Amino acid sequence: MKEKEGFIDYPEQQMILYVEKENGTYGPMQTGSYISANFMDDYLYKRKNLELELREKLSQGKISPIGYFMVMEDLTLSELSARAKIRKSRVKKHLDPVHFGSATVEELNRYASVFNIAPSNLLQVVLIQTGAGFESHLILENKTTDISVDQAPTDNPYVVLTKIEKRK
Numbered sequence: 001m002k003e004k005e006g007f008i009d010y011p012e013q014q015m016i017l018y019v020e021k022e023n024g025t026y027g028p029m030q031t032g033s034y035i036s037a038n039f040m041d042d043y044l045y046k047r048k049n050l051e052l053e054l055r056e057k058l059s060q061g062k063i064s065p066i067g068y069f070m071v072m073e074d075l076t077l078s079e080l081s082a083r084a085k086i087r088k089s090r091v092k093k094h095l096d097p098v099h100f101g102s103a104t105v106e107e108l109n110r111y112a113s114v115f116n117i118a119p120s121n122l123l124q125v126v127l128i129q130t131g132a133g134f135e136s137h138l139i140l141e142n143k144t145t146d147i148s149v150d151q152a153p154t155d156n157p158y159v160v161l162t163k164i165e166k167r168k
Helices: 034-059 065-072 077-084 088-094 105-115
Strands: 014-020 026-032 124-129 134-136 147-153 160-166
Touching (some): 034 065, 034 124, 065 077, 077 088, 077 105
Parallel strands (some): 124 160
Antiparallel strands (some): 014 026, 124 134, 147 160
């Protein structure tokens, strides 16, 4: 690839390519990521829609929190089982909202560790008000002084919707 063909203007994600310079030699060149520059918006849009769809299913009791996070983290049943060190048949059982309640606190801690979240966030959906509505986010410990929190039950007995708004 020639040097001028390799340049992508995308400062958010930089990478190094080895390209043919104008003088015929090869060497490194810092440039933006082609994939990020051209497909990141589409990826974020699809991920947001996936999260909305899964959150609705979770609220309706159609999937368990384990199923929600497993899909959001793009894990297979085998991967989740291996990372959580829980038998595959037991993980499969916990994917069903009816049997999610049989998970032990130790198992919930293992799942939370795999998903890199607090164990309490397996049992609630945290929504933060944005300009257009509410979006799903984790609570940042250093941002809790200027917000109000409202929790509402859902049809799923293991999940509560938490709405967080900035105080004015």
